[in-house]
Amino acid sequence: xxxxxxxxxxxxxxxxxxxxxxxxxxxxxxxxxxxxxxxxxxxxxxxxxxxxxxxxxxxxxxxxxxxxxxxxxxxxxxxxxxxxxxxxxxxxxxxxxxxxxxxxxxxxxxxxxxxxxxxxxxxxxxxxxxxxxxxxxxxxxxxxxxxxxxxxxxxxxxxxxxxxxxxxxxxxxxxxxxxxxxxxxxxxxxxxxxxxxxxxxxxxxxxxxxxxxxxxxxxxxxxxxxxxxxxxxxxxxx
Amino acid sequence: xxxxxxxxxxxxxxxxxxxxxxxxxxxxxxxxxxxxxxxxxxxxxxxxxxxxxxxxxxxxxxxxxxxxxxxxxxx
Numbered sequence: 001x002x003x004x005x006x007x008x009x010x011x012x013x014x015x016x017x018x019x020x021x022x023x024x025x026x027x028x029x030x031x032x033x034x035x036x037x038x039x040x041x042x043x044x045x046x047x048x049x050x051x052x053x054x055x056x057x058x059x060x061x062x063x064x065x066x067x068x069x070x071x072x073x074x075x076x077x078x079x080x081x082x083x084x085x086x087x088x089x090x091x092x093x094x095x096x097x098x099x100x101x102x103x104x105x106x107x108x109x110x111x112x113x114x115x116x117x118x119x120x121x122x123x124x125x126x127x128x129x130x131x132x133x134x135x136x137x138x139x140x141x142x143x144x145x146x147x148x149x150x151x152x153x154x155x156x157x158x159x160x161x162x163x164x165x166x167x168x169x170x171x172x173x174x175x176x177x178x179x180x181x182x183x184x185x186x187x188x189x190x191x192x193x194x195x196x197x198x199x200x201x202x203x204x205x206x207x208x209x210x211x212x213x214x215x216x217x218x219x220x221x222x223x224x225x226x227x228x229x230x231x232x233x234x235x236x237x238x
Numbered sequence: 239x240x241x242x243x244x245x246x247x248x249x250x251x252x253x254x255x256x257x258x259x260x261x262x263x264x265x266x267x268x269x270x271x272x273x274x275x276x277x278x279x280x281x282x283x284x285x286x287x288x289x290x291x292x293x294x295x296x297x298x299x300x301x302x303x304x305x306x307x308x309x310x311x312x313x
Contacts, residue, residue, distance in 0.1 A: 011302045018305055040257070041243075051246035055256040062260070101267045109256040116252050214264060221271045228278040228306055235285045238293045 008087050010227050017220050017227075024217045032210040038203035046200075053200070055113040061208040062106040063131070065215055067169055069099035070134060073141070074162040081159060089155050092162070093145055094223035098215040100138035107131055118182050126175035127183035130168055137165030282306055 039057035046053035073092040080088035110128065111121045122128070141161045148154040171178075176185045187196040194201065244250050286307065289297060297303050 011300065014302045014305055036257075040253075045247070050249055052249040052252055054246075054249075054253045058256055058260040097267065097271065101263050105260050105263050108259050112252050112256045112259070116249055218267055218271055221268075221275055225271070225275040225278050227302065228275070228282050231300075231303060231306060232278065232282050232285060235282070235289065235297060238289065238296060 005083070005085060008085065010087060010090075010230070013087075014224070014227055017224055021217055021220045021224075024213055024220060028210060028213040028217055031206065031213055035203060035206040035210045038206055043203045044197075044199055049117060052113060052116045055109055056200075057203055057207045059106055059109040059113055060204060061211040062102045062109065064208060065211050066099050066102040066106055066134065066138075067172060069095050069102065069215065070138070070162070070165060071169055073099065074166040077155075077159040077162045080155065086155070089158070090226050091219075091223065093158070094219050094226055095215070096138060096142050096145075097222060098218040100135065100142065101218075102211070102215065103131065103135045103138055107135065114182070123182050125181040125183060126179040127172065127181050130172045130175050133168050134165065134172060137161060137168065141165075279306065 035057070039054055043054070043057070045051045073095055076088045076092035076095075080086060080092070107128070110131070114123070115121050141158055144157045144161060145154060148157060175181060176183050188194045188201070188204075196204070244254070246253050286294065286297060286303070298307075
């Protein structure tokens with residue numbers, strides 16, 4: 001554990017994070033190009049939904065990643081308190097902007113998909129509403145970092161926001177099973193057989209990889225910015 | 239062939255607008271993040287430039303400061 005914390009020291013980590021974005025960017029461009037070709041050209045249309053099913057290739061990865069980022073932010077914030085390491089909070093903070101953008105993309109593309117599928121842009125159903133609530137938690141988290149000057153207070157407030165917000169994550173996941181919703185149940189299951197055909201699963205996984213790379217890219221850029229901001233304050237104190 | 243690809247059995251407007259929204263969101267997020275990075279880096283460089291010799295030496299002794307100074311806007 002001590003070795004890990006030593007590795008996580010900003011001085012050491014910056015040597016990697018400052019060089020990594022250009023490589024991540026290059027990889028992202030390659031993967032997203034393959035993903036777009038698969039999603040828009042090579043993958044088949046659905047027998048029921050026809051070509052509108054292609055919206056799935058941007059909607060589902062965005063939803064997965066926003067949930068993953070919020071869960072990571074909660075774990076990081078909690079770890080920051082347990083191990084008394086402020087770098088964990090900084091990493092959590094750097095993940096938040098891409099988490100919010102992925103959440104908005106999931107909501108908007110879901111709404112666009114809803115019109116031809118359900119005949120409506122929006123419904124106050126359990127899955128959609130709980131996703132909207134998650135966006136509000138992201139928003140509150142980012143606003144808290146902006147408005148509170150006291151460092152210890154902002155760490156406490158943002159951790160509380162993530163701890164309350166994480167309750168919503170399993171609600172989002174199981175909302176389609178617990179309630180009658182317009183939203184369809186999950187087609188991909190880790191523990192049981194998925195109901196999606198491999199010709200659609202492959203592009204979906206490629207797009208998920210591309211979106212994950214994009215969130216990593218934004219995280220690295222944001223984390224570097226935060227470290228430079230801290231160093232700026234350090235220069236003022238000299 | 240191309241018009242079929244764009245029209246997508248009448249679902250083209252929905253599919254293309256979903257992909258376009260995603261692309262615009264990603265591009266905006268990338269540029270906003272990059273602008274913040276460049277702004278902070280410029281601030282650091284100007285503050286560092288204003289330090290006297292002794293303070294600059296102290297600041298340069300930190301690996302991270304040397305790394306920031308060695309990097310141009312290469313994100």
